[in-house]
Amino acid sequence: xxVRRLLLGxxxxxxAAVAQSGDPHADFTxxxxxxxxxxxxxxxxxxxxxxxxxxxxxGRELGQVLVVTxxxxxxxxxxxxxxxxxxxxERLGRELHDDDLLAQAMLHHAYALSKYVHDQExxxxxxxxxxxxxxDTADPYLKTEALVTQGxxxxxxxxxxxxxxxxxxxxxxxxAGDDPDALQMALxxxxxxxxxxxxxxxxxxxxxxxxxxxxxxGIPGQLxxxxxxxxxxxxxx
Numbered sequence: 001x002x003v004r005r006l007l008l009g010x011x012x013x014x015x016a017a018v019a020q021s022g023d024p025h026a027d028f029t030x031x032x033x034x035x036x037x038x039x040x041x042x043x044x045x046x047x048x049x050x051x052x053x054x055x056x057x058x059g060r061e062l063g064q065v066l067v068v069t070x071x072x073x074x075x076x077x078x079x080x081x082x083x084x085x086x087x088x089x090e091r092l093g094r095e096l097h098d099d100d101l102l103a104q105a106m107l108h109h110a111y112a113l114s115k116y117v118h119d120q121e122x123x124x125x126x127x128x129x130x131x132x133x134x135x136d137t138a139d140p141y142l143k144t145e146a147l148v149t150q151g152x153x154x155x156x157x158x159x160x161x162x163x164x165x166x167x168x169x170x171x172x173x174x175x176a177g178d179d180p181d182a183l184q185m186a187l188x189x190x191x192x193x194x195x196x197x198x199x200x201x202x203x204x205x206x207x208x209x210x211x212x213x214x215x216x217x218g219i220p221g222q223l224x225x226x227x228x229x230x231x232x233x234x235x236x237x
Contacts (some may be wrong), residue, residue, distance in 0.1 A: 002185060012054060028053070028057070028061060030033045031049075031053060032053065032064060032065065032068055033181060033219075034219065035049050035050055035053065035068060035221075036071065036221075037181075037219055037220075037221030037222045037224075037225060038220075038221035039068065039071055039072040039075055039221075040075055040221070040224070040225045040228075041221060041224045041225065041228070043072040043073070043075040043076045044076070045198065046068075046072045047069065047073075047076075049229060050065055050068060050069050050072065053065055054069075058225045059092070059096060060092070060096060060098055060101055062073075062181075063088075063089045063092035063093060063096070063098070063101045063105065064089075064101065064104075065084070066085045066086070066088045066089035066092070066105070067085070067089045067101070067104045067105055067108055069085040070082045070083075070085035070086040070089065070105075070108040070109070070111075070112070071108060071111075073085060073112075073113055074108070074111050074115070074130075074236045079112050082108070082111070083109060083112045084171040086105050086106075086108040086109035086112065087105075087109060088105075088173045089104065089105035089108070090105040090106060090109065092105075093105055094149075099133045099137070100133070100137050100139055100142055102130075102133060103129075103130040103131075103133035103134050103137070103142055103146065104130075104142060104145070106126045106127070106129055106130040106133075107126070107127065107130045107145055107146065107149045109126050110122075110123040110124075110126035110127045110130070110149060110153070111123075111149070111152075113126070114156060119203060120153070120156065120157065123152060123153060126170060127146070127149050127150055127153055128192065129145055130149070131146045131147075131150060134146035139154040140145075140173060140174060140176070140177020140178070140182050140214055141174075141177075141179050141181060141182040141185075142176045142218070143170075143173050143177070143182075144170045144173050144177070144179065144182035144183075144185060144186050145170075145182070145185065147166050147167065147169050147170035147173060147186075148166070148167055148170045148185055148186055148189050150166045151163040151164070151165075151166035151167040151170065151189060151193070152189065154166060155193060155196075157215050160193065160194075160196060160197060163193055164190070164193045164194065164197070165228040167186055167189045167190045168190060170182075170185075170186040170189070171183065171187060171191055173186075174186045177224060180213055181222075182215060183213070184210055184213065184214065184222055184225070184226070187206045187207075187209060187210050188205050188210065188225065188226070188229050190203075191203040191204075191206035191207050191210070191229055191233055192229070192232070192233075195232070195237070196236075199237035200233065200236070203233045203237075204233055204234070204237070206232065207226060207229050207230035207233055208230075210222075210225075210226035210230075211223065211226045211227065211230060213226075
């Protein structure tokens with residue numbers, strides 16, 4: 001609890017955070033990214049910011065807000081609302097013929113079903129469908145997220161080596177795509193899985209990389225998430 005409070009303090013001090021570029025779409029994307037990272041540490045605060053952000057947005061941008069909303073409810077363990085937000089984003093993805101949005105929504109729908117409903121078959125179908133869509137995307141974040149989610153599902157099925165292989169591929173995809181947010185996501189999962197099989201030195205090397213990158217980029221939620229990953233790894237060690 002002490003560590004979480006310290007990180008929450010860091011988040012609140014630095015939340016000022018989101019610089020204005022003058023480009024409304026760029027500002028929206030930056031704000032949404034910051035909230036997505038914040039949701040892990042302070043999901044209720046993230047939901048309040050998402051309620052404000054969704055005002056005046058429709059179409060793809062509304063769908064993106066719903067995806068992040070699903071993630072925030074996931075961290076709160078509110079399965080019903082996590083599923084509802086993901087399903088709403090799926091609906092928009094289909095209406096807009098936006099396969100990237102649809103794949104993101106399907107992945108978040110799968111998180112809730114797998115973690116809280118334990119419906120592995122339904123979660124697997126969603127993840128497999130999203131992965132097929134992600135194969136055709138140019139978005140490295142989506143490609144990385146699909147691999148990370150497949151890795152999480154493999155671990156939940158008892159195949160930890162397969163999970164590690166998938167998240168290692170995710171790290172490679174994020175690096176090749178030069179997407180620092182995707183890389184943070186993949187490294188977090190890689191560190192967790194490596195720590196789970198006793199490879200603590202390798203896991204801590206991943207958290208060190210995460211912390212350095214988050215500091216360099218000045219994203220407080222990402223730094224808090226990285227610090228918590230480091231703490232969890234060290235505690236297991």
